Amino acid sequence: xxxxxxxxxxxxLLVSIAGLPAIVDANVxxxxxxxxxxxxxxxxxxxxxxYREDYNGPAVVGDYVTMVPYLAELDYEGNKEHEVRMDVFxxxxxxxxxxxxxxxxxxxxxxxxxxxxxxxxxxxxxxKNRSTEEVVITKPFKGAAPYYSQVAQNQLQKHxxxxxPMPHSxxxxxxxxxxxxxxxxxxxxxxxxxxxxxNYAGTYMYHCGTSSVLMHxxxxxxxxxxxxxxxxxxxxxxxxxxxxxxxxxxxxxxMDDSFIYDHTAALARDPSHVVFNGHVSALxxxxxxxxxGDRVRIHFLNAGPSGTSSFHVIGAIFDRVWAEGDPRNTWxxxxxxxxxxxxxxxxxxxxxxxxxxKLVDHEFADAERGAAGALYAxxxxxx
Amino acid sequence: xxxxxxxxxxLVIAGANADPVIIPAxxxxxxxxxxxxxxxVVMPAFKLDPTPVIYADYLVxxxxxxxxxxxxxxAVFHDGNYLSDWPSADTIxxxxxxxxxxxxxxxxxxxxxxxQGGRLPTLDEWEYASNYYLQQQGLSDKAYAQLLFGRHSxxxxxxxxxxxxxxxxxxxMHDRVNEWVEDFxxxxxxxxxxxxxxxxxxxSARFLTDYGDAxxxxxxxxxxxxxxxxxxxxxxxxxxxxxDME
Numbered sequence: 001x002x003x004x005x006x007x008x009x010x011x012x013l014l015v016s017i018a019g020l021p022a023i024v025d026a027n028v029x030x031x032x033x034x035x036x037x038x039x040x041x042x043x044x045x046x047x048x049x050x051y052r053e054d055y056n057g058p059a060v061v062g063d064y065v066t067m068v069p070y071l072a073e074l075d076y077e078g079n080k081e082h083e084v085r086m087d088v089f090x091x092x093x094x095x096x097x098x099x100x101x102x103x104x105x106x107x108x109x110x111x112x113x114x115x116x117x118x119x120x121x122x123x124x125x126x127x128k129n130r131s132t133e134e135v136v137i138t139k140p141f142k143g144a145a146p147y148y149s150q151v152a153q154n155q156l157q158k159h160x161x162x163x164x165p166m167p168h169s170x171x172x173x174x175x176x177x178x179x180x181x182x183x184x185x186x187x188x189x190x191x192x193x194x195x196x197x198x199n200y201a202g203t204y205m206y207h208c209g210t211s212s213v214l215m216h217x218x219x220x221x222x223x224x225x226x227x228x229x230x231x232x233x234x235x236x237x238x239x240x241x242x243x244x245x246x247x248x249x250x251x252x253x254x255m256d257d258s259f260i261y262d263h264t265a266a267l268a269r270d271p272s273h274v275v276f277n278g279h280v281s282a283l284x285x286x287x288x289x290x291x292x293g294d295r296v297r298i299h300f301l302n303a304g305p306s307g308t309s310s311f312h313v314i315g316a317i318f319d320r321v322w323a324e325g326d327p328r329n330t331w332x333x334x335x336x337x338x339x340x341x342x343x344x345x346x347x348x349x350x351x352x353x354x355x356x357x358k359l360v361d362h363e364f365a366d367a368e369r370g371a372a373g374a375l376y377a378x379x380x381x382x383x
Numbered sequence: 384x385x386x387x388x389x390x391x392x393x394l395v396i397a398g399a400n401a402d403p404v405i406i407p408a409x410x411x412x413x414x415x416x417x418x419x420x421x422x423x424v425v426m427p428a429f430k431l432d433p434t435p436v437i438y439a440d441y442l443v444x445x446x447x448x449x450x451x452x453x454x455x456x457x458a459v460f461h462d463g464n465y466l467s468d469w470p471s472a473d474t475i476x477x478x479x480x481x482x483x484x485x486x487x488x489x490x491x492x493x494x495x496x497x498x499q500g501g502r503l504p505t506l507d508e509w510e511y512a513s514n515y516y517l518q519q520q521g522l523s524d525k526a527y528a529q530l531l532f533g534r535h536s537x538x539x540x541x542x543x544x545x546x547x548x549x550x551x552x553x554x555x556m557h558d559r560v561n562e563w564v565e566d567f568x569x570x571x572x573x574x575x576x577x578x579x580x581x582x583x584x585x586x587s588a589r590f591l592t593d594y595g596d597a598x599x600x601x602x603x604x605x606x607x608x609x610x611x612x613x614x615x616x617x618x619x620x621x622x623x624x625x626x627d628m629e
Contacts, residue, residue, distance in 0.1 A: 052462060102536050132464070132617050163539045165617035167610030185610045188617045189462045211587050211606045212599060215532075255529070260536035263528060264596050 029079065031122065031195075041176075041199040042122075048182045048194035055128055055191070058144030059135050060107040061085035064116040065145035067109060067154065068277040069243040069288060071226060071299070072116045072146060079120040079230075086113060088208070089130040090164035091137070093157040093220070096273055096280040096370065101252055101259040102162045103220030104208070106170070108137035109157060110278040111246040111303060112206070112223030113147040119201040119230040127170050128191040134161035154286060156279050167210055172196060173342060174204035174225040185210045201229035202325035203244075203299040203344035217305040218251050218266050220278075224301045224344070229327045233297075235320060235348060240294035245283070247311075247339075247361060247371055248303040249274050269306045274366040276359065276373045283359060283373020292380035294351045299325060304341030310362040312336040313375070316349040336362050351377045401550045403430035403501075403626050411511045414601040415590050422592065426511045431504060432623035433550035435483035435559055436495060438475040444495050445472070451494055460490040462614040481545045483560045483621040489613040492563040496624035503565040504625035510601070516553040528596035530557050531604065538619040560621035567608045 030037070034044045062084040064072040086106045093110050094100040106112030106127075117123060138159050141148050151159065169185040175196030177183075182194040207213070208221035224246050233239075249271035253262035265272065276283050290296050302309035312335060321337055323329035325346040337345045351357065354377050361371035408428040416422065445452045445466075452473075453466040466486050468476050487495075489503075496502050504512070517527055534541045534557065542560045587606075591598045611620065 054463075162537075163618055164535070165538065165619045166535070167607060187462075187611050187615045189464060189615065190612075210610065212603055215603065255533050255536075258537065260529075260533045263532055263599055264525075267594070267596075267599075 029122075042197040043176060043199075045177050045182070045195050045197070048184060048192055050184065050186055050190055050192050052189060053128065053191050058141040058148060059085070059087040059089065059130065059137060060113050060145045060147045061143060062115065062145045065113045065147050066116070067147045067150035068111060068114055068224070068246055069283070070146075070150060071114060071242050071244050074116060074118055074228060079118060079122070081122040081124060082115075082117055083124050083126075084115060085126045086170070087128045087130045087135065088168040088170070088221070089133060089135045090162040090166075091135070092160040092162050093278070095157070095250055095252070095275060095278060099252065099259055099273070100158065101250075101261070102164055104131070104164065104166060104168065104216060105220050106206070106208075106223055107147065108135060108159055109151060110220035111248065112221070113145065114223065114244045115225045116228065117198045117225070118228050119198055121198045121227075122195060123172075123175075123198065124193070124195050125170070125172075126191060126193045127186070129168055129186045129188050131168065132163060132165045132188045134163055136161055156282060156285055168208050168216065168221065169210045170206060171209035172204065172206045172225060174198055174200070174202075174206070174227055176200075179209065183209045198225075198227040201227050201327060202322075203227070203301050203346060205301055205303055205342040205344070207303070207342075212263075214266055214305055215261060215263060217303070218249070219261055222246070222248060222303040222305075224299065224303075226299050226325070231327070233320075233322065233327050233346070235295065235297075238295045239297045239348070241288070241290050242297045242299070243288050244299045244301070245276050245359070245373075246278070246301045246303050247274065247276055247309045248278070249305065249307050266306070271307065271366075271369060274307065274361065274369045274371040276371055280370030287356075287373065288359075288375040289378070290351050290375060291378045292351055292354045294377070295319070295348055296351055296375065297346060297348045299344065299346050300337070300339070301344040302339040302341060306341055307366065308341070308363065309339045309366070309371070310336045311339065311345070311347070312360055312362040313349055314358040314360060315355070316352065316357055318347045318349050320348045322346040351375070353377070354379045401433050401548055403624075404433045404550075404552055405429075405628075406431050406508070406512050406515055406553075409511070409515075411514050412592065413507070413510060414592055414598040415605045416592060417590075419589075424507055424511070426507065428628050429504075429508055430501075430626040430628065431508070431512050431553070432625075433552060434546045434548070434554045435562060435621045435623045437481050437546055437548065438484050439480040441484040441487070441495065442473075442475050444498055448494065448498060451491055456491070460614065461488040462612070462616055464616045465491065467616070468618065479543070481548060482543055483546060483555070485542055485560060485618050485621050486616045487563075487621065488616050489563050489567065489611070492622035493565075496622070499624055501624035501626040503563055503622060506564045506566050506605075508625055509562065509564045512553060513556050513601075516556045519552060524595055524597035527557065528600040531600040534558060535603070542619045542621075560619050561604070561608060563620065563622040564608065567611065
């Protein structure tokens with residue numbers, strides 16, 4: 001990466017010559033001539049490239065890319081350039097007992113993989129539209145992200161490859177770029193490659209931005225990027241467990257022996273299922289685990305596509321809430337966090353005692369359609 | 384040689400596509416407004432294949448036009464997967480003789496139609512024919528929308544289904560494959576006709592005359608079709624040909 005790092009002072013000089021404000025952070029690494037810095041944040045990414053490639057490698061690549069509810073540990077100091085790949089393809093997934101549909105996915109699961117980076121990191125992202133292929137994600141693959149082995153160990157969604165050719169795109173809310181360039185739609189067989197900088201800390205949605213975006217997202221194309229603050233959260237040293245939960249609605253109707261997307265229900269905001277981490281039983285079959293007295297942190301994203309979430313942990317109070325996951329947006333002592341579509345919060349609570357803590361969308365029409373899970377707390381352990 | 388002969392004998396059984404049907408002149412109101420000042424289009428009569436072109440007929444075309452064989456096609460005319468489901472350049476997949484041909488690029492579809500003395504239908508012609516077909520079939524908006532969304536939920540299964548070759552009226556406009564049209568890249572694209580805002584998410588309402596299920600289903604077809612490249616080939620993308628009236 002060092003080969004690409006340019007001295008920001010040189011950049012500042014160029015900006016000065018251009019007659020623009022020269023406020024830069026000397027520690028921010030620039031890589032391309034097009035880049036510039038405002039308030040320590042990098043803008044001006046080079047154009048996205050769209051091309052065709054022969055690629056049969058793992059569909060998800062990246063050392064810090066995991067399956068929900070896991071979050072990879074950032075085991076490096078300072079900033080880093082991440083090479084991340086999330087191919088787009090179709091996959092049959094189960095979302096409730098006996099209810100499966102042919103989802104459109106990033107990386108094969110619903111929601112897609114979790115990407116963890118640090119504020120200021122650079123992401124070099126590649127995505128091939130492999131909707132014309134049968135892509136298997138349930139077997140180990142050399143060079144694949146940790147996500148692969150986690151999916152292999154958790155077969156709740158009963159993944160099966162499906163071919164469903166369709167144009168798709170990728171829209172990272174964590175990126176600050178020209179959407180018409182970076183979030184461009186690619187045809188089946190094409191690959192798009194672009195870069196973005198994690199300029200802001202927080203938990204961000206990514207999704208397919210191809211019209212009908214309502215259908216593409218409802219079909220399963222969304223996930224979370226967690227951008228940890230450069231200086232951390234003030235409680236970092238006290239946190240015992242850290243999880244990611246993505247809430248979403250599904251709009252499915254039964255047709256013959258299978259389930260298909262129901263656009264009427266989607267427009268009417270009348271979901272057939274509302275789920276945490278892609279399955280009505282995701283956090284019941286595999287509950288989150290902790291111990292009494294632990295400080296638990298959850299990065300909670302409401303992916304929608306259209307509904308709100310009122311996230312609540314039965315028996316606990318959120319000690320801290322950072323709206324959108326930005327450490328500057330601190331709330332204290334909240335019982336419930338209201339999130340609009342594509343909004344997130346990083347919440348923390350103390351597990352009061354041994355027991356079972358239900359996680360719910362306190363909009364009970366949603367909870368009763370699946371938006372519920374559990375955290376199991378063991379006895380207190382002296383630290 | 385044996386394979387070639389067996390393929391030809393299959394053709395005798397399958398026969399050629401049925402004769403084109405006449406789509407009578409008329410006026411139609413597009414569900415998707417490509418030009419906000421044009422809410423209805425007057426269409427002259429034209430002829431259209433009653434069904435999508437099938438494998439058996441496409442094999443005859445490649446035998447007669449060597450430049451469109453899989454092992455001979457110019458690289459610029461496809462994305463690398465042209466007829467990739469054929470066991471060999473002379474052999475169509477088993478049990479697919481009377482299914483809609485797929486894995487064909489826009490260039491190949493055009494060449495095929497030209498060789499039949501026809502052409503690809505324009506987008507307006509295809510959509511006008513679709514409206515005509517829906518009326519002919521008595522399909523309600525809801526049934527039509529469910530058919531389209533159902534097919535997109537499992538498109539490969541629909542694409543593999545067979546097609547009768549004695550159709551005397553329009554068939555399989557919505558229950559087999561997506562179909563190429565001549566001017567498929569009209570909106571949401573990167574060419575001169577790009578509407579930048581249309582490419583971003585959620586920005587579809589201003590193109591629609593109403594927000595019913597049928598219009599969304601139709602819009603979805605426009606959008607999907609428009610995001611293919613002329614070189615694109617997929618297992619669910621085929622075509623049928625149009626012809627001018629004599």
